[in-house]
Amino acid sequence: MTTSGPVKKDAHPFSREALEALLTRRFxxxxxxxxxxxxxxxxxxxxxxxxxxxxxxxxxxxxxxxxxxxxxxxxxIMTLSDVLKTSGHVDKFTDWMVRDTKTGDVLRADHLVEGVLEARLKGDKEARGLKASAAPESDADKKKKRKKDVKSAAVQLPDALVAQYESILAQIDNYTGAQLGELIRTHAILNPDTGNEVGEPVEFNLMFESSIGPTGQIKGYLxxxxxxxxxxxxxxxxxxxxxxxxxxxxxxxxxxxxxxxxxxxxxxxxxxxxxxxxxxxxxxxxxxxxxxxxxxxxxxxxxxxxxxxxxxxxxxxxxxxxxxxxxxxxxxxxxxxxxxxxxxxxxxxxxxxxxxxxxxxxxxxxxxxxxxxxxxxxxxxxxxxxxxxxxxxxDLSVHSKRTGQKLVVRQALPEPIVAERWTAEIEKKLFGPRFKKDAKAVEDGIMALDEQQLLKLKMDIANGPTPLKLADGREFEITSDLLTISKRVFKETVREFTPNVxxxxxxxGRIFYSLLEHVFWSRESDENRGVLSLPSAIAPIKALIVPISSNEQFTPVVRQISAQLRKAGISCRVDDSNASIGKRYARNDELGTPFGITIDFATVQNGTITLRERDTTDQRIGKIEQVVAVIIDLVEGTIDWTEACKRLPAYTGVQDVD
Amino acid sequence: MTTSGPVKKDAHPFSREALEALLTRRFxxxxxxxxxxxxxxxxxxxxxxxxxxxxxxxxxxxxxxxxxxxxxxxxxIMTLSDVLKTSGHVDKFTDWMVRDTKTGDVLRADHLVEGVLEARLKGDKEARGLKASAAPESDADKKKKRKKDVKSAAVQLPDALVAQYESILAQIDNYTGAQLGELIRTHAILNPDTGNEVGEPVEFNLMFESSIGPTGQIKGYLxxxxxxxxxxxxxxxxxxxxxxxxxxxxxxxxxxxxxxxxxxxxxxxxxxxxxxxxxxxxxxxxxxxxxxxxxxxxxxxxxxxxxxxxxxxxxxxxxxxxxxxxxxxxxxxxxxxxxxxxxxxxxxxxxxxxxxxxxxxxxxxxxxxxxxxxxxxxxxxxxxxxxxxxxxxxDLSVHSKRTGQKLVVRQALPEPIVAERWTAEIEKKLFGPRFKKDAKAVEDGIMALDEQQLLKLKMDIANGPTPLKLADGREFEITSDLLTISKRVFKETVREFTPNVxxxxxxxGRIFYSLLEHVFWSRESDENRGVLSLPSAIAPIKALIVPISSNEQFTPVVRQISAQLRKAGISCRVDDSNASIGKRYARNDELGTPFGITIDFATVQNGTITLRERDTTDQRIGKIEQVVAVIIDLVEGTIDWTEACKRLPAYTGVQDVD
Incomplete structure (x- = not known):
């Protein structure tokens, strides 16, 4: 996929305000x-x-x-709480928050500390006569995007405190709630919106909670x-x-x-x-x-x-x-x-x-x-x-453990693996009389031991009765008559493993927004004429159809062209509003529409239409079928604008008002 | 879009169990x-x-x-509760539910009544020696899909009761909760799962509730x-x-x-x-x-x-x-x-x-x-x-009323409309002294009156002070010096209206499931060989690539063909598992894959592959490029299977095991 035209040149500095205004205006x-x-x-x-x-x-x-x-x-989307308990989200998917002690407003604790300390550092730099933006980009800078916006005052800080603040900011992601609380107290951090103190950090789970079914007994999270x-x-x-x-x-x-x-x-x-x-x-x-x-x-x-x-x-x-x-x-x-x-x-x-x-x-x-x-x-x-x-x-291991379902791959081994392993063989008939209802638990306890533990048990019981501690904490006495521990040969023909992920x-959404910043620029002639140079394959609408006036003569050809484009799966839009041609093109530059088709009286007479390219504002002319075919090739990415210009001559008639 | 082959013939009666087993088995x-x-x-x-x-x-x-x-x-998806309050969902998007008095199980009240009465009617028909299914389909039958499954017993009912049950079922959607409760008591309807009584119907809102933000103050619904x-x-x-x-x-x-x-x-x-x-x-x-x-x-x-x-x-x-x-x-x-x-x-x-x-x-x-x-x-x-x-x-009216935002279309009238209307003109300077802080409310109250109300007020105040009741219930005395009510001429150039929707x-999901029932059938030869005759444009995978064995010679051509198809945006799947060719095709018939490509030693020698059509199991042969081009045309819908057969000769080699 290529952009439809040559690389744009942005003569104006980027303005987030201008972009956001455009994005809201064009919905x-x-x-x-x-x-x-x-x-x-x-x-x-x-x-x-x-x-x-x-x-x-x-x-x-x-x-x-x-x-x-x-x-x-x-x-x-609605997820059973058990699933998210197992994955760790119920316990760990949290942020620390603090409350303003007077207004009850809630703030994210790490963002509060970050915002206030950074503002103080900025004020320090100003007081020292340094431009804040001249500092090399740091990891802390990188995180500015998420901190609270705090106004800075030009107050110089002791050098040691500057170093301390910088050290705190470098590890802001590592603090526990208690540590964040201590930082807030030690450094007298207040809610910058109100000047009030904030309370102790409390944990807040970031999942939306709901319940499934009418009884409220099945808990779910989004x-x-x-x-x-x-x-x-x-x-x-x-x-x-x-x-x-x-x-x-x-x-x-x-x-x-x-x-x-x-x-x-x-x-x-x-x-x-x-x-x-x-x-x-x-x-x-x-x-x-x-x-x-x-x-x-x-x-x-x-x-x-x-x-x-x-x-x-x-x-x-x-x-x-x-x-x-x-x-x-x-x-x-x-x-x-x-x-x-x-x-x-x-x-x-x-x-x-x-x-x-x-x-x-x-x-x-x-x-x-x-x-x-x-x-x-x-x-x-x-x-x-x-x-x-x-x-x-x-992930697969924890879900498997919780549900008892095997989540493994079984792979036939090219040749069997022969291995020796310490193994316990149990005298089953002694277990019932000795352990009664706990027989199964004791047996499972022995079976759960690994080779090293078995070897130790073998040596211990050789010296006399030995206590075995189960996972639930209970202890049972094991004697040497209960089992034989010996080395055995195993032949494995299948390898079983939990895959890595x-x-x-x-x-x-983040990609979407970043992309819009990257493709946004303004015409050299006028910084208020914004353009979104989206590649044609992902532009929301590929072609704008513009009849030069609301004359009814144009209606059939407008319908014909839009039907042809739609048939090829190319989304197009007709702009037959009363705005001037220039205004209509400017509006569609803001929408990132790569191609514009103008229909005028020559269309009705000769069957020609003009094709405008968004980034260069180049205009070419051709028969309807030719232009439509070129647009289809451009959108499908089989040709670029240079190629298109070879197929369609330049338009030398009345110029667009760009 | 057309199905890829001739219309299927299903020699076996439809079985939901068989379809559901297939759908689960093939995930x-x-x-x-x-x-x-x-x-x-x-x-x-x-x-x-x-x-x-x-x-x-x-x-x-x-x-x-x-x-x-x-x-x-x-x-x-997360929606502010105010929005759904306005739309009526918070108050009216409910079903009536009843609880089993012993187990606490929850049932939908209308489905319970429906299920039990229908089971009784079915039992009655059986007792009378009629086949339940012989009855003409009724609206009540139509609704069976949603009722509780209740087992019937062959017990004959009095004719009058049959008529009463039928009448209840015909209007089952119209009952209030209280009426459903009465029906349950009158007709001794019990929870068919337990035989226990159920309690009074209570309203249950069908929206999942959650809260937005950490304070829990913003209520939201999915x-x-x-x-x-x-x-x-x-x-x-x-x-x-x-x-x-x-x-x-x-x-x-x-x-x-x-x-x-x-x-x-x-x-x-x-x-x-x-x-x-x-x-x-x-x-x-x-x-x-x-x-x-x-x-x-x-x-x-x-x-x-x-x-x-x-x-x-x-x-x-x-x-x-x-x-x-x-x-x-x-x-x-x-x-x-x-x-x-x-x-x-x-x-x-x-x-x-x-x-x-x-x-x-x-x-x-x-x-x-x-x-x-x-x-x-x-x-x-x-x-x-x-x-x-x-x-x-x-919808637009209620949101507009609730938010005070105009949600209307303004349309320039072809020619202005001139109309006379009764209008109130207020003596503003008298309102402040007379009504103090309520002056604005009284003024708004007068302005909100329609023509008829104004005319009445005009006559009333001519006879003396008249009380005016505001929307909030407060009353104020209006005297004739406060306002002049007269007929005025208006010229309207713009028509303002709330559009209809x-x-x-x-x-x-319902379309998805119904479609699967409509395209499911079994081969005449074997009712266990299910086929999903999905149109190729919407089939999950368009082409299956099947190397005849796991011989490494086939790897390059498998890669080449799948790369060519993917480049054309056609999803394909390689099945190089150890199963027989017949098994592999049968598996893909169940997946609704319309086309199968077989790669064998002739491919390596002559560059030919065979193409199998799912519905007919027809096999054709051609050079790789020819077959790929035919598949692309078939999937894009520019040709059908008859056309494809003209371009590719029949395969007369070893037959597929169908």
Whole structure:
């Protein structure tokens, strides 16, 4: 996919306000329930926004699901609490919040500390006569996107305190609630909105809770991610894939996080669309069959050791080199980083503003083998838009343990493995009389011992009766007549293992917003004439049909052209409003519509129409059929604008008012 | 879109059990959280199910949104309670439930009465020696799909009681909770699962409730339909459409209903995907510009007067005739019935098992002008799958009234309208001294009076001070010096009106399930060899690639063919499992895969592959490029199987084991 025209040149500095005004004016999105006053963190997508999102999803589905023969899933949003208890979300999917002691307003504790300390540091810099923005970008800067906006005052701080603040900010993600509370007290942090004190941090679970059915006895949560819906269906997925790994499942759908106080537009919301892939792989073989196709892709990397040394310098490297040097843990992870790069740049993300940042050791879940975030730079800083983690066998193991269902791959071994193992053989008939109703529990307790424990037990009972402690804490006396512990030969013909999971997880709303920042610019002639240079394959509407006036003569040809385009699956829009041609084109530049067709009296007389390209405002002329064929080829990506210009001569008639 | 082959012939009677076993075995869908025991009314779609659903949605989007230039929306699922209070859902979106007095089990009251009385009638018929199924289908039969399954006993009832039961069943939708309670007591209806008595019916709201944000102060519900998301955005949509009607908004998304005790598979679920269109139209002009394209479509109609006379005979009629005879209220409604018919039959619904049933007067909301349900016949009876209602100005009016936001269309009149009206002119300077802080309220109270009320007030105050009652109940004395009431001439240049809404609303899960029943059949040779004859455009996977053995020689050509198909956007699947060719084809017949490609040693030697058609099991042969080109044309619908056979000769080699 290529953009339809030559690269845009933006003569004006980027303004988030100008972009947001455009996006609201053209109804890309708006606050949900706006006429009721709205609710923070909830947004509705209007016609161009939802078409753009649908096109991104459609491209994602082709790029990942169809291209890689992934198994698509569509699981429920309403999730049984047990499932999320097992996954750890019920206990750990929390943020710390504090309440204003007078107004009762709720603030996120880490964001409060971050916002206030950063404002004090900024004030210090001002007092010292330094420009705040001149400082090199730090990890703390990166996080500014999510902190509370706090006004700074130019007050100089002692050098030691500056160092202390910087140290706190560097590890803001690592504090417990109690530690955050202590920081708030020690550094006299108040609610900047009111100047009031705040209370002790309390934990707040970010999941929306509800109950299923009329009795209220079945507790449910709105899923905070789609991933658990994959894992609970693993056994069926594996069977669908003929019992073999590697394979991947994929799902696109809505997820929910009840954020404490969302303030960053589409970057931090309470309801969002995700696209998640769970790729199941043999833990002993994380190579990827199509790695060759990804190995030469050049990406910006920010590995963990660079970050640990306090830097954010990017390393430009091929995926192949990164895997060879073990910077990226394995081929499969590397392959997905490459595919993510191709997806994001194909839809229009600027490669220069895209980096892969590795999680630091303390950022990563304890079970994860490696994790990289695709971060996109926008006016909110570097924002995580895709996470790509090797989650090891964690998820499948915990669900299997909780439900007692085997979630494993069984693989015939090329040749049987013969192995010796210490094994206990039980004198069953002695167990009943000796342990009565506890016989089974004692037997299970013995069977649960590993080789080392068995060996120890063997030696202990040789010396006399030995207490055996069960998992529930009860103890039973074991004597040597009860069992024989010896080394036995086993022949294994099947290998059984829990696959590891590599998970690329896409936040579509964040990608959507970052993309709009990357493709937005203003005409050199007029900074109020915004353009969204969306690639034509994902532009909400591909072609605008503009009759030069409301003359009824134009109606049949307008219908004919729009019918032809629709038949080819190309979404088009007729603008027969009373606005001038120039106004109508300007409006559609804001909508990112790549092509415009003008119908005038020459159309009625000669059957010619003109074709306008959005980025260059070039106009070409041709017969209706020729122009329609060129548009179809352009949208399908089989030709680019240069090629189109070879097929259609330049229009030399009355010029558009650009 | 056409099915890929000739019409299937099903030699075996339909078995829901066989179909459901197939759908579970091939993971079209399964109970959500199955490994945790599942939850009633929640289902997960597996790979073929979600691909089928995605293809239906894609076709829907092209058929409605792109074809009709509708404005797509994507609004939040989490909905502010105020919005649903205004729409009436908080108060009225309820069912009556009863509790088993001993076990506490919850039952839906109307379903309980229905189930028990129908079982008694069935027992009566058996006792009289009549076959229950011999009775003509009635509306009550139609509803069987949703009632509780109750076992019947062959007990004859008095004739009068039979008549009474039949009368109750005919109006089961019309009873209040108290009336249902009375029926339960009068007819000694017990919980058929336990034989226990049940308590009084209580109202249960079917919306899932949650709260937004950390304080719990903002109440939200999961939307029970997507429609309110359209209505609250009406002003922005109208602006996007240059201020003009008619136009339509459309939305595809998840909705939720907390059903009391769902038991009918995908037909009655707690979470489901809907596709809804809201078409905004001038109440004075419900004609449709493209009506001509729909007027000749022949449909099965079941108008309300036929039902009122106790019959269910279908009338076959063109849309044009139905509108001309005023059976269908207006052109726009008729146009959508035609478009719904085209959509459903194109994806594979059997036209003979599709009817449009008009709502009876008492079934319809009081504000609705007309309403038709597209009902599809399946083993669950005739099930409503698409509702198509003319909702008049109801929704926009209530939201406008509640929020004070104007939700109207302003239309320049071709020539101004001059009219006389009784009007009050207020002596403003007297109001402050006389009414103090209530001056504004009194003024507003006068301004809110209509012409008739003003005329009455004029006469009353001429006779002396007159009390004026405000909306809040307070009264103020009005005297003739406060205002002048006279007839004035107004010139209106703009007409302002609230558009009417025509709403086609699709339950995609119900369509999905009904479709699977319609396309399911078994091979004549073996009733265990099921086939799903899905049209190729919506089949989950279009082509199966089958190397005849696991010989490594085949790997490059398998990769080449699958890459070529994927490049054309055609989803394919390689089956290189150890199963026999026959087994592998049988498996894919169950998945509805229309085309199979076999790769054997001739492929390696001569570059030829065979192409198998699912419905006929015909096999053709050709060069790789030829066969791939034919598949692309077949999937895109530009040729049918007859045409394909002209391009590829029959395969006369070793036959498939069908």
């Amino acid at each position: 890309f999105y708006t606050r949900a329930f706006e006429i009721y006053g709205g609710v923070a963190g909830l947004y509705d997508y209007g016609p161009p926004g939802s078409a753009l999102q649908a096109n991104i999803i459609d491209f994602w589905r082709k790029h990942f699901i169809i291209e890689e023969e992934m198994l698509e899933l569509d699981t429920t 899923r905070p991610e789609t991933a658990q819906g994959h894992f609970v269906n693993f056994a069926r997925l594996l069977e669908f894939n003929y019992g073999r790994v590697p394979f991947a499942s994929a799902q696109i759908g809505r997820s929910f996080r009840n954020e404490i106080s969302p303030r960053a537009g589409l970057i931090r919301v309470r309801e969002f669309t995700m696209a998640e892939i769970e790729h199941y792989v043999d833990p002993l073989n994380k190579r990827h069959a199509r790695f060759d196709e990804a190995k030469d892709i050049l990406v910006n990397l920010l590995p963990k050791d660079v970050q640990a040394s306090g830097h954010t310098t990017l390393t430009k490297m091929t995926i192949g080199e990164a895997v060879a040097k073990k910077i990226v843990d394995n081929e499969t992870l590397g392959y997905f980083l490459g595919r993510i790069y191709l997806f994001l740049t194909a839809i229009g993300i600027d490669p220069a503003r895209l980096r892969f940042r590795q999680h630091m050791q303390n950022e990563m879940a304890h079970y994860a083998a490696d994790c990289w975030d695709a971060e996109i730079q926008s006016s909110y800083g570097w924002v995580e838009c895709v996470g790509c983690a090797d989650r090891s066998a964690y 590599i998970e690329p997880s896409f936040g579509l | 079209f869908y399964t109970r959500a959280f199955e490994i945790y025991g599942g939850v009633a009314g929640l289902y997960d779609y597996g790979p073929p199910g979600s691909a089928l659903q995605a293809n239906i949605i894609d076709f829907w989007r092209k058929h409605f949104i792109i074809e009709e230039e509708m404005l797509e929306l994507d609004t939040t 939307r029970p339909e997507t429609a309110q998301g359209h209505f609250v955005n009406f002003a922005r949509l109208l602006e996007f459409n240059y201020g003009r009607v008619p136009f339509a908004s459309a939305q595809i998304g998840r909705s939720f209903r907390n059903e009391i005790s769902p038991r009918a598979g995908l037909i009655r679920v707690r979470e489901f995907t809907m596709a809804e269109i809201e078409h905004y139209v001038d109440p004075l002009n419900k004609r449709h510009a493209r009506f001509d394209e729909a007027k000749d479509i022949l449909v099965n109609l079941l108008p309300k007067d036929v039902q009122a006379s106790g019959h269910t005979t279908l009338t076959k009629m063109t849309i044009g005739e139905a509108v001309a005879k005023k059976i269908v209220d207006n052109e726009t409604l008729g146009y959508f019935l035609g478009r719904i018919y085209l959509f459903l039959t194109a994806i594979g619904i059997d036209p003979a098992r599709l009817r449009f049933r008009q709502h009876m007067q008492n079934e319809m909301a009081h504000y609705a002008a007309d309403c038709w349900d597209a009902e599809i016949q399946s083993s669950y009876g005739w099930v409503e799958c698409v509702g198509c209602a003319d909702r008049s100005a109801y 025509i709403e086609p609303s699709f339950g995609l």
